[in-house]
Amino acid sequence: MSTVFVINSGSSSIKYQLINPALEGKDAVVASGMVDQIGLQQGKYSIKHDGEKIEHQAEIPDHAVGLQLVIDLFNEVGLNLDEQDVVAVGHRVVQGGNLFREPVKIDDTVIEQIASLSPLAPLHNPAHVLGMKVARDLLPDIPHVAVFDTAFFADLPDASRIYPIPQDIAEKYAVRRYGAHGTSHQYVSQQVPRLLDRDPATLRQIIFHLGNGASASAIRGGKPIDTSMGLTPLEGLVMGTRCGDIDASVVFHLMRQGGYTVDEMDTMFNRESGVKAMIGSSDMRDLDDLMAAHDPVGQRCWDVYVHRVKRYLGAYMAELGGLDVIVFTAGIGEKSPEMRFSCLEGLEELGIEVDEKANNHRMSTPTIISTPTSKVTVMVVPTNEELAISRHALQFAK
Numbered sequence: 001m002s003t004v005f006v007i008n009s010g011s012s013s014i015k016y017q018l019i020n021p022a023l024e025g026k027d028a029v030v031a032s033g034m035v036d037q038i039g040l041q042q043g044k045y046s047i048k049h050d051g052e053k054i055e056h057q058a059e060i061p062d063h064a065v066g067l068q069l070v071i072d073l074f075n076e077v078g079l080n081l082d083e084q085d086v087v088a089v090g091h092r093v094v095q096g097g098n099l100f101r102e103p104v105k106i107d108d109t110v111i112e113q114i115a116s117l118s119p120l121a122p123l124h125n126p127a128h129v130l131g132m133k134v135a136r137d138l139l140p141d142i143p144h145v146a147v148f149d150t151a152f153f154a155d156l157p158d159a160s161r162i163y164p165i166p167q168d169i170a171e172k173y174a175v176r177r178y179g180a181h182g183t184s185h186q187y188v189s190q191q192v193p194r195l196l197d198r199d200p201a202t203l204r205q206i207i208f209h210l211g212n213g214a215s216a217s218a219i220r221g222g223k224p225i226d227t228s229m230g231l232t233p234l235e236g237l238v239m240g241t242r243c244g245d246i247d248a249s250v251v252f253h254l255m256r257q258g259g260y261t262v263d264e265m266d267t268m269f270n271r272e273s274g275v276k277a278m279i280g281s282s283d284m285r286d287l288d289d290l291m292a293a294h295d296p297v298g299q300r301c302w303d304v305y306v307h308r309v310k311r312y313l314g315a316y317m318a319e320l321g322g323l324d325v326i327v328f329t330a331g332i333g334e335k336s337p338e339m340r341f342s343c344l345e346g347l348e349e350l351g352i353e354v355d356e357k358a359n360n361h362r363m364s365t366p367t368i369i370s371t372p373t374s375k376v377t378v379m380v381v382p383t384n385e386e387l388a389i390s391r392h393a394l395q396f397a398k
């Protein structure tokens with residue numbers, strides 16, 4: 001059994017999974033866990049294996065110590081990494097810019113290039129580079145592979161890629177729509193033709209990845225022609241803590257009239273907006289509770305969220321010139337039948353009919369939730385970004 005170690009390194013955390021890429025879903029995960037609060041007085045690190053979770057606390061001064069603690073955790077649960085036939089390490093990278101159109105084996109040059117894209121992802125890319133350096137030191141004999149959130153969208157058509165601002169400035173500062181969540185949109189959209197036994201070349205799909213971050217994509221013949229995230233993951237749908245699409249003048253207005261700084265605006269729109277700004281929590285389950293209690297504030301938040309999803313659905317149907325499949329995925333897309341239903345309610349004239357009974361479950365396996373007469377097939381297809389990353393990384397194993 002070959003396994004792949006998948007790492008998502010953030011500025012103060014490292015999430016990891018040891019995965020058997022030959023298996024599906026939860027079965028593929030040999031172990032998973034995270035290191036949290038790196039650099040703070042008291043850090044935490046954990047592992048889940050065989051239904052058991054171990055968590056410890058310690059001061060974790062840096063990523064190197066954090067990852068060593070993870071290796072120690074593997075030994076503690078009796079999983080000697082030397083015996084797990086780890087054939088590659090897959091690193092999630094948020095921003096691949098114009099430099100990376102597909103997964104790539106990491107060497108010193110690649111690390112420099114990923115670091116050079118930091119102005120486009122200041123919170124993420126520097127943290128990924130830290131994780132890569134540390135992981136290469138600890139596991140030097142196997143290939144390390146960078147898998148980019150943007151790669152699937154690297155060839156977006158100009159019409160959806162370009163921001164209509166002065167093009168010399170856009171060029172100089174690499175301002176374009178890069179998209180994000182690409183690993184998930186690719187993984188899910190590639191499963192659909194197989195699941196439906198349809199020719200991928202003719203299939204028009206709209207994918208809604210509704211998690212804490214949320215994005216939509218329009219896929220024709222297996223290739224994305226549009227996606228809702230832009231220069232950064234801020235654009236598009238309403239999210240847990242991001243506002244999504246907004247008139248850029250709101251920024252100018254608040255900076256001029258409210259005296260907010262650039263960094264404060266960045267934090268406001270990325271971390272304090274979206275669902276959190278409207279109900280005080282970014283967790284959809286809290287919104288579900290408000291809805292169950294007929295709370296008007298909750299209803300307003302729900303309506304704003306649904307309105308944005310519907311706006312993208314309509315736009316993408318027009319861009320695709322029709323539609324064959326709608327897919328819901330990620331936390332909310334998989335687990336909230338109410339949200340799925342609201343997003344597609346009243347669209348029968350567009351050929352979209354949801355089967356309420358089929359929809360009325362949390363889904364952990366691919367499921368069709370449209371009626372047999374619905375012109376557009378509506379599905380839930382659970383995503384698994386770590387499994388997708390492990391399969392990309394496996395391609396580079398010796």
Ligand code: ADP
Binds near residue numbers: 212213282285331
């Ligand atoms: P991330 O974007 O962090 O990877 P996920 O795809 O795991 O997130 O989705 C997290 C979101 O899913 C959260 O907003 C959470 O509230 C929501 N969620 C999880 N379980 C449920 C549920 N049973 N019903 C509704 N929403 C849920």
